[in-house]
Amino acid sequence: MSDDTTYKGSCFCGSVQLLVSGEPEAMGYCHCDSCRQWSAAPINAFTLWKPAAVHITKGEENIGTYNKSPQSFRKWCKTCGGHILTEHPELGLTDVYAAILPELPFTPGLHVHYQEKVLPVPDGLDKFKDAPEEIGGSGIRLSE
Template sequence: MPSIRGSCLCGGVQYEITGPLQAAANCHCTMCRKQHGAAFRSRAGVNPADFHWLQGENLVTIYESSPGTHRGFCRVCGSPVANRIDPSAVTGGGVERLGVQLGGLDDDPGVRPIAHVFVADKAPWFTITDDLPQFQTVPSAKS
């Protein structure tokens, strides 16, 4: 599998993903909307072992937006870079997960969002006009 590169707006932070992206979705939760200043965040999951800093890791500031959820951004330009969710923050436990915004990738990720999640928190001024499935929160693995 070819690697996928990403970076922040100023180019100070650069990273590479060497494994598959998973569960690409458009997240409408209030925190993602505020972090991105947009109607939603298009994101995908990444196995932490497949995420590698190429430069500028020292420029990344981490903000714990809720217990166990850490949002990383470039402290120079403010671009969101990667979010980390601790196993303790996952209902029923789990493993550490990383999320990257699709808009920060420099290469075609080869995936497209498959759903809208946290639609219950959707911005009232935004209308979803595509045919992707919509979930009020996040679907369980059984969905």
């Protein structure tokens, strides 16, 4: 691990713990149906990291995985069911849920999959129909 800034995170019960190092590649909100169903919430706050920046420090054997599609490998604690992260191999990024990184200053920069929203968020951030072009989306922006 480098000497960069690190942030600690854990599942709900603390059986699984992790560190992320450096700064995230992006932070924002996802409104897609899959994230909403997975998180049981109207919106999901994400922090995207290069996989090398994410280090499980405790409880790796206690992590369950589910992948509904090849784009997302969702990870959770087998003890408490607390969500930990989602690996996005096609993007080369790992989403560590913002809620499990309490010391990370969460500064969202965009909304993705806004066409699927159930909760409008008029916050002045870019709202993408799906995702920015550079990560395989259409790049189409929607109004608030």
